[in-house]
Amino acid sequence: AQKITQTQPGMFVQEKEAVTLDCTYDTSDQSYGLFWYKQPSSGEMIFLIYQGSYDEQNATEGRYSLNFQKARKSANLVISASQLGDSAMYFCAMREGGRGSYIPTFGRGTSLIVHP
Amino acid sequence: EAEVAQSPRYKITEKSQAVAFWCDPISGHATLYWYRQILGQGPELLVQFQDESVVDDSQLPKDRFSAERLKGVDSTLKIQPAELGDSAMYLCASSFSPEPDNQETQYFGPGTRLLVL
Secondary structure, X not given: OOOEEOOOOEEEEEOOOOXXXXXXXOOOOOOEEEEEEEEOOOOOOEEEEEEEOOOOOOOEEOOEEEEEEOXXXXXXXXXXXXXXXXXXXXXXXXXXXXXXXXXXXXXXXXXXEEEO | OOOOEEEOOEEEEOOOOOEXXXXXXXXXXXXXXXXXXXXXXXXXXXXXXXXXXXXXXXXXXXXXXXXXXXXXXXXXXXXXXXXXXXXXXXXXEEEOOOOOOOOOOOEEOOOEEEEEO
């Protein structure tokens, strides 16, 4: 079973509008971390935002916020005021458990295109 | 700002040839990761190092892939012989703690795009 599911292969948004990228996850651990990365066409994965399973408040980083719904096991990324430079692939990832050699797991990604 | 360095950025090789990728993590980062990313998919972890030791290589195809981090700093990933299905992006990442927990952020390099003909 997929640990990270991103159901939107592609999304389009107009410049200056907000967009939500979906991510659902599957884990039986109580302690886990959720991450979002941006991958432009150049290839580098850029860290955007982190949410811990015990965090009571949704994480925010500038124009990025994470809509964390623990009971639904969802961690959607919200980008406000989209910019043309936001066009890229976006990946949701999870790290499970406590300290140790566990494997970070990534979803298949969502392609976001911001048009003028 | 410190970055993860990778070289080469692009590599074209013929099947059955050997190929090697190099990664230099952010200075002071104890943990180093090699990922393979097939087009249209998310990264898949191949191997994780804690300093010079392999912590996890369960997803590494050991019949043809090898990885080393001899002095616990930079690392080399080798494929011999390369196969057509190895065409992918190979990403290196690093994180600070030798025992990363679920809050530990990974920082990625620009990747090496491999094309096997």
